[in-house]
Amino acid sequence: MRRMKRGWLLSAASVGVFLAFSYLTGGFSGLAFAALLSAIILLSVSSPRRAGMMFYFFIGFLAGFTVAIVIGVKTNATGWESAALMALPFIGALVALFYGRKTDYLSWPIFGFRYKL
Numbered sequence: 001m002r003r004m005k006r007g008w009l010l011s012a013a014s015v016g017v018f019l020a021f022s023y024l025t026g027g028f029s030g031l032a033f034a035a036l037l038s039a040i041i042l043l044s045v046s047s048p049r050r051a052g053m054m055f056y057f058f059i060g061f062l063a064g065f066t067v068a069i070v071i072g073v074k075t076n077a078t079g080w081e082s083a084a085l086m087a088l089p090f091i092g093a094l095v096a097l098f099y100g101r102k103t104d105y106l107s108w109p110i111f112g113f114r115y116k117l
Helices: 002-046 048-075 080-085 088-101
Strands: 107-110 113-116
Touching: 002 048, 048 080, 048 088
Parallel strands: none
Antiparallel strands: 107 113
């Protein structure tokens, strides 16, 4: 039990130093980004399933973002068309999360093969 307390103390101290350094170098915006990044990292290391969810979310978001950029450049979208393209990254993330739910987010596909996390 004592060992677990020490592990949490080390994690909390690391996050605290990271947040303090981020505030000193970047001000409030650096602190806000560091807090968001710390929350994402702490959530992802708490369980493999959550790490897999984060991985699937970011891969889907990146895929949707790439498709939105390509469509926007090819069609020269303006106005409401451009605003509609902003939904594609979130649609991509939702599709990826739905796809990953089949395997409980614990494996991910690359080039047709499935690898366990």
